[in-house]
Amino acid sequence: MGVEIRVEGLRKSFGRQVIWDDVSLTIPAGEISALLGPSGTGKSVFLKNLVGLLRPDRGHVYVGGGDVPRLRERDLYRMRRTFGVLFQDGALFGSMNVFDNIAFPLREHTKKGEAEIRRIVLEKMDMVGLSGSGDKLPGEISGGMKKRAGLARALVLEPEIILADEPDSGLDPVRTAYLNQLFVDVNAEFGTTFLIVTHDIGTARVLPDNLGLLFRRGLVMFGPREMILSSTHPAVNQFFNARREGPIGMAEEKDVAELAAENAPAPPPAPIPPQLMPSDGRIRPSMHRPGEWLAAHGVTPPPGSFVDENGRDWRTEWDALVAARRHPRP
Structure with missing residues (x-):
């Protein structure tokens, strides 16, 4: 099962440049969370602080009691x-084939024999749809495929938390959809805690259980997707x-017209789409x-919420799924 991450009063700067001043949030154990924000708001820096690659100026990051x-x-x-980490570009070793890239953490951090390593690697390659690609170089x-290999490598040590830094970067919408489905399926199977940094609004609207927005040196809001x-x-x-x-x-500096528009009433939110389900329907x-x-x-849902591209209302679909679980067919 996943582990909770609790962040309290985190501040990080580089010289005189303050990245964020007072970030506090709790990433729930076993759930999928996503963190978004305009470019330059310190999303990747935040991930590095979680794993101790960077140290904050002040504040706390509690993981498993430490x-x-x-x-x-x-x-x-x-x-x-x-932690298992999925880097933005996959971060595969160019001189190693896919199999050896995925096996690397097992060889580096465990004393498992090659037969056991092979079993684990092939299992994870099959899970991410890379069967038969082990001999290929990055x-x-x-x-x-590089992203999926990176995910397989992040999974081999069976981490309780997976951090994904812009996993959809450079992918077309179809490959992004496949990768999102993999995240959902891994979470459903193992209860792994996910924190995904992304720019992709489509991903943010359908994938996570929780969403957060970094903006202007702080965390604007973090909470349930709805x-x-x-x-x-x-x-x-x-x-x-x-x-x-x-x-x-486009920039932090604004003219008078932009500042006036900022204070105008916000338009109504767009319809909330149904959340992505695991492949097996659980x-x-x-x-x-x-x-x-x-x-x-x-709160009244925006008109058209929870209706998918096929016109199905997922409130009705959800009730049918729950009823089927309570009264399975013999």
Whole structure:
């Protein structure tokens, strides 16, 4: 099962440049969370602080009871085994074939024999759709295959947390959809905690259980997907609905007209799409009936919410899935 990450009062700067000043959030154990924000807001820097590759100016990062910025080197090395990391470009070793890239953490961090390593690697390659590609070099495979190889490598030590840094970068929409489905299926199978940094609004709207937005040296909002996608907060509304109107511009400096537009009422949120389901149709423990959070907080769903491209209302579909689980066919 996954592990909770609790961040308190995190501040990070490089010289006089403050990246963010006071970030606090809890990434729930066993759930899929995504962190977004305009370029330059420190999303990748945030991931590096979580695993201790960078140390914050102040604040705490609690993972499994330890405070990452204050761990000794030996304890930090041990704690990092809690994480699997999927880097933006896959970060495969160019001189190693796909099999050896995926096997590398097992050979580096365990005393397993080659027969056991082969079994684990082939299992993970099959899981991510790379069966038969083990002998290929990274230069001989596509960008999507590199991402899947990177995910397989992140999985071989069976981490409790997976951090993914812009996994959809450079992928076309179809490959992005396949990768998102892999994340959902891995979470459903193992209960792994996911934190995904992305720019892709399509991914953010259908994949995670929780969403967050970094902007102007801070965390604007973090919480359940429905809370974020129904929000009328100017920056949140603008970003997650991909609109030009709002406080996020091409630059931090704004003229009088832009500042006036910032204070204008936010337009209504776009319809909230259904959340991506696991391939086998099961309901993940962290999933809830579409509209449940909205109903509990007295928020009316935007018109057209929870209806998929085939016209199916997933509130009805959800009820059918729950009924089928309660009364399975003999």
